[in-house]
Amino acid sequence: MEDLFAARSQMALSLGFHIIFACIGMVMPFFMATSHYQYLKTGNPLYKDLTKAWSKGVAIFFVTGAVSGTMLSFELGLLWPKFMLHAGPIFGMPFSLEGTAFFIEAIALGFFLYGWGKFKPWFHWFTGVVVGISGLASGILVVAANGWMNSPTGFDFVNGEYLNIDPIQALFNDAWFSQSLHMTLAAFTATGFAVAGIHAYMMLKEKNIEFHRKAFRIALVFGGIAALLQPISGDISAKDIAVRQPAKLAAMEAHFETEKGASLIIGGIPDEEAKEVNYALKIPGALSFLAHGDFESEVIGLDQFPEENHPPVLVTHFAFQIMVGLGMVLMGLGLLFFFSNWKKKEWMKKDWFLRLFALATPLGFIAVEAGWTVTEVGRQPWIIYEILRTEDAVSPIPGIAYSFYLFTAIYVSLALVVTFLLIRQIKAVPSSLKGSGEMSSKSVISNS
Structure with a gap:
């Protein structure tokens, strides 16, 4: 295996695993805090059980996210030493601040996990909120660092040297807002949809139905609202990329020729040699409108860039189509949930309704993986956009393939351990239901 390919594969593997742990670690604390708030307001013990169950999940993903994130930081230095040599002093600030947010999150999580009966109720709840806010801040700061790689600012590049470094400008680069909003x-x-899907599955299994129904609703309120807002952030990102990284947009849309009134391509198989897309549905003028807000505006194609600077079109295009397609599916499910909650509450007790959301469990994370593929592969061949090529930043030390094999084994083992812990946690019976026997679906429905 070639060293460059091995290094890129190792980073792809590491990011692919870490992004799942990081997303759950960013979001689950808000679910936990919401159920805790409901418990404090209503006194319903089911909300307390739900809070404790989710807090254990938060702890699991906090630990695994910390491990996988630490491994990633080491990999940056080991695999891409030239990149870190130059980039470290420039975008080190977001990583330093991310470390601060991480420590605050760790302290607040400790307070929350061990604070039951020891703190005043509302202060205890507040520590859970701090876990969520600090975790979210941590994720945004990391994405800001990635945004700098796509839009490098905060320095002058003169004769191969990085001068007049401004870390504040590097932190608030042109890409940080659109990427952070879209990623959040x-x-x-x-x-939201993954957690809701798991609880929908448990309701189908007739396990503690009212407990899982409350969890299902909380998760889908967050997930559904985010899914409905996502097209807005996608539009912001598309217009931003059209200006800053036109080659990436061209690869996303398999747009080979510069033209006015450019068509939006749905589906299709790009032929990079023939510079065309086969079997695609085209909407005339739609790409121009999405990119520039005008159906007749010019959209730059790959023909404006040297061949050696073209991103891999096939991978970028497919990943983009998967991301958008699954995003639309989840938006539709979000609308279905809110409509049922408004007009058709009885649907939430129907098997067909629960099966839809159970089947949707992995879709959001598949879309996230596809989105990160677009972000990273679409930037190629640059590791720092238009400044440093990826092939020039890789470590000169041979044998990177063995590192890839080792890290693959570590991440697979980590995933298996997390899966085992989560399955055991999901199957755990809430404490308020112990001693009263298993609650049947009939008894729950008749009492609800």
């Missing part, structure tokens, strides 16, 4: 909504969407 994606995290809430993916986690």
